[in-house]
Amino acid sequence: MxxxxxxxxxxxxxxxxxxxxxxxxxxxxxxxxxxxxxxxxxxxxxxxxxxxxxxxxxxxxxxxxxxxxxxxxxxxxxxxxxxxxxxxxxxxxxxxxxxxxxxxxxxxxxxxxxxxxxxxxKAPEALDSAVEVGPLLLDPGTRRVSRDGTEVKLGPTEFRLLHFLMTHPERVHSRSQLLDRVWGDHVFIEERTIDVHVKRLREALERVQCARMIETVRGAGYRLTQHSSALSA
CATH class of the missing domain: 3.40.50.2300 (Response regulator)
Structure with missing residues (x-):
């Protein structure tokens, strides 16, 4: 209960x-x-x-x-x-x-x-295996994200969003697709919600110079890329 x-x-x-x-x-x-x-x-x-x-x-x-x-x-x-x-x-x-x-x-x-x-x-994702895209490592079991050993602090929603993007790298996802796949039941949730959480995710990733891995595709949505141009040393 x-x-x-x-x-x-x-x-x-x-x-x-x-x-x-x-x-x-x-x-x-x-x-x-x-x-x-x-x-x-x-x-x-x-x-x-x-x-x-x-x-x-x-x-x-x-x-x-x-x-x-x-x-x-x-x-x-x-x-x-x-x-x-x-x-x-x-x-x-x-x-x-x-x-x-x-x-x-x-x-x-x-x-x-x-x-x-x-x-x-909120359901646990502990059985999922760790995901690595470029320098970013995400471990659902420990709910940790890091770059070269430096941990990135994320809220639960940003963690789920990054987890989904990292398991589908380079693909463009519309806001409605992200709501469906990350939020699950998006009937009552506005698409504007996505932009707020993407902004917060980028701010967190900026601390390890990975914010530009989350790209905005004008008129289409968002994608996660590992191209070197999106990374800073």
């Missing part, structure tokens, strides 16, 4: 989510503030957090960013829940580390579908 932490200060919404999640077979814990949410995460690490943007005290975005920066919670799946529907707000939520984004008002069926999709994407 997956453990879900719902961080929502509006009690009616929190209770509605809780009832539906429990009915769907999840174990649910509620928190009405960032402080309470941090306490619950410190007590027992949940399998996923449904996190409201607007909270008393610290915002959900700040809390998500804080969790992504801590070793124990850096891979904690987060679905941001908010009334903010503007594209800039969605990008801000994703940039803070959210895996997905649900805008109020929402249907409980949609929220359940997104939760299941994120949990599926």
């Amino acid at each position: 997956s453990r879900i932490l719902v961080v929502e200060d509006e009690s009616a919404i929190a209770e509605l989510i809780s009832i539906n999640l429990r009915h769907a077979g999840f174990e649910v814990t509620l928190a009405a503030s960032a402080t309470q949410a941090q306490y619950e995460v410190d007590r027992v690490l949940p399998d996923l957090v449904v996190l409201d943007w607007m909270l008393p005290g610290q915002s959900g975005v700040a809390l998500a960013r804080q969790w992504r920066g801590a070793a124990r919670t850096k891979e904690l799946p987060i679905i941001m829940l908010t009334a903010r529907a503007e594209e800039g707000d969605k990008i801000a939520g994703l940039d803070a580390g959210a895996d997905d984004y649900v805008t109020k008002p929402f249907s409980t069926n949609e929220l359940l579908a997104r939760i299941r999709a994120v949990l599926r994407r």
